[in-house]
Amino acid sequence: MRTLLSLLLSILLLLANFINHAGAIHIDVYNKDSITHAAWVFAHGLMTYYNGNQTGQTPGKFVSPYYWWEAGAAWGSIIDYWFYTGDDTYNDQVKSSLLFQVGTDNNYMPANETTSEGNDDQAFWGFTVMAAAERNFSNPDTNQPQWLALAQAVFDTMASRWDTSTCNGGLRWQIFPFNHGYDYKNTISNAGLFMMAARLARYTDNSSYVDWAERTWNWTESVGFLDTEYYYFYDGANTEENCAKWNITKYQWTYNAGIFMAGSAYLYNYTGSSLWANRTQSILDSITIFFESDTGIMYEIACEVTKKCDIDQLAFKAILARFMGLTAVLAPFTYNTIYEHLIQTVPGIEQSCVGGIDNVTCGTTWLNVGWDNTWGLGQQMSALEVVQNLLVRDVPAPYTATTGGSSPGIANVSSEVKVLTTGDRAGAGILTSVALLMMLGSSWWIAL
Numbered sequence: 534m535r536t537l538l539s540l541l542l543s544i545l546l547l548l549a550n551f552i553n554h555a556g557a558i559h560i561d562v563y564n565k566d567s568i569t570h571a572a573w574v575f576a577h578g579l580m581t582y583y584n585g586n587q588t589g590q591t592p593g594k595f596v597s598p599y600y601w602w603e604a605g606a607a608w609g610s611i612i613d614y615w616f617y618t619g620d621d622t623y624n625d626q627v628k629s630s631l632l633f634q635v636g637t638d639n640n641y642m643p644a645n646e647t648t649s650e651g652n653d654d655q656a657f658w659g660f661t662v663m664a665a666a667e668r669n670f671s672n673p674d675t676n677q678p679q680w681l682a683l684a685q686a687v688f689d690t691m692a693s694r695w696d697t698s699t700c701n702g703g704l705r706w707q708i709f710p711f712n713h714g715y716d717y718k719n720t721i722s723n724a725g726l727f728m729m730a731a732r733l734a735r736y737t738d739n740s741s742y743v744d745w746a747e748r749t750w751n752w753t754e755s756v757g758f759l760d761t762e763y764y765y766f767y768d769g770a771n772t773e774e775n776c777a778k779w780n781i782t783k784y785q786w787t788y789n790a791g792i793f794m795a796g797s798a799y800l801y802n803y804t805g806s807s808l809w810a811n812r813t814q815s816i817l818d819s820i821t822i823f824f825e826s827d828t829g830i831m832y833e834i835a836c837e838v839t840k841k842c843d844i845d846q847l848a849f850k851a852i853l854a855r856f857m858g859l860t861a862v863l864a865p866f867t868y869n870t871i872y873e874h875l876i877q878t879v880p881g882i883e884q885s886c887v888g889g890i891d892n893v894t895c896g897t898t899w900l901n902v903g904w905d906n907t908w909g910l911g912q913q914m915s916a917l918e919v920v921q922n923l924l925v926r927d928v929p930a931p932y933t934a935t936t937g938g939s940s941p942g943i944a945n946v947s948s949e950v951k952v953l954t955t956g957d958r959a960g961a962g963i964l965t966s967v968a969l970l971m972m973l974g975s976s977w978w979i980a981l
Contacts, residue, residue: 558882558883558887560883562879568924569620571920572618572920575916578917579913582595582599582910583626584596592630594634598844602654603657610914613668614917615627615668616668617921617927624671628670631680634646640687641659648712650708652704652722653706653724655691656687656722656724656729657725659683659684659687660728662681663732663733666736668932669940672940681942684732685942686943688726691726691729692726692745694708700770700772701755703722703756705722706722717771718756719769720759720768721789721792724793727750727753728796731743731797731799734746734803736938737933737942743800753793756778765785765822766786769782784835785835786833787853788849790816791857794816795856797809797813797816798859801863810864813864817860817871820853825900830877830878830881830899830900831850831919832900833850837900847909849911850918854878855922857874868926881899882895884903885898885903886904886916887903889904894913895913895916896912
């Protein structure tokens with residue numbers, strides 16, 4: 534009995550030692566090995582929310598309650614994790630997920646998501662396949678859709694929904710009229726179109742994409758979603774009020790600023806224009822509102838302190854961090870400021886990511902000492918993105934078709950996409966209803 538008790542005590546001591554070691558996340562921001570180890574921990578935590586490779590589950594989707602857009606965003610985080618650290622553990626799952634979700638038209642409008650899909654949702658999958666092209670992520674077989682072609686298809690379908698029937702242009706939040714939010718035009722949907730245009734311009738050397746980026750920026754500014762006095766990006770406005778400036782919802786979200794900042798950096802890198810350099814710098818100056826004044830730690834100003842962030846909003850900091858890293862590489866004059874923001878945020882992550890049974894689960898807020906007893910895909914993705922973007926200078930800048938990018942696209946593609954008018958919108962509503970019935974009909978028997 535005494536021998537058995539001694540053995541059990543030894544096991545408990547070893548387990549306690551393991552737990553204490555596992556929970557001691559210390560990140561030396563000047564040491565690549567330390568950063569890489571922390572990224573490994575957070576990437577593993579992120580992937581614990583994925584069950585799409587299990588029998589009966591859907592490849593590419595994460596566990597409930599995480600929405601489809603966030604899955605697209607998460608795969609983008611894992612592509613960058615591989616590129617920054619060299620760890621290809623999850624690459625097969627990334628590749629199979631991205632290819633499973635393309636939809637019958639190879640544009641990330643799959644039947645299982647189309648009935649609730651928004652323009653912003655589609656854009657996040659577009660960002661990820663664009664990153665796959667820019668990072669030279671393993672190309673699909675020749676009989677499968679290719680990363681660049683998928684990104685071009687996402688752009689084309691989004692641009693075709695440019696809607697001049699209200700607000701003098703812009704994208705609606707939702708794609709289909711029967712979805713809540715169809716009567717709302719928001720910054721994130723238009724940020725998605727802007728980002729896709731900027732990245733495709735640089736990768737393909739097709740300046741007509743720049744025209745679309747300029748159109749989207751100018752509309753966002755003219756309608757008042759961008760306040761050019763402070764370079765704040767607001768959430769959006771209702772189409773029923775024709776996006777009247779008094780009707781604008783003035784919430785500021787980290788991801789809107791991050792996407793417009795990086796898109797501007799892409800355009801600066803491609804064109805060399807001082808206009809895009811100045812816009813990049815102006816947005817960088819404005820994002821100080823997302824870093825707590827005393828500590829410099831990143832936070833979601835619109836909901837985090839009040840503890841009212843919803844499932845989507847918990848992932849927004851991840852998007853800002855990712856696009857801060859891209860901005861630092863594409864517009865090197867921003868690097869020092871961005872790097873300082875990231876390293877000042879790391880202590881907050883260290884003090885937050887000590888929760889759960891593994892003692893390395895991340896919470897929502899990084900402002901307080903200790904874990905806040907929250908957890909989730911968005912929290913893990915946010916911590917991962919801040920940490921891994923400390924490594925941006927250790928890897929090549931995003932490739933283009935002329936600097937090493939190997940992903941083939943659509944030959945002779947034109948970005949002169951027809952925009953929708955009021956008459957077109959009525960006809961499109963009829964076609965949408967017919968198409969939706971066809972999609973539901975085709976997916977009905979599959980689900981049986």
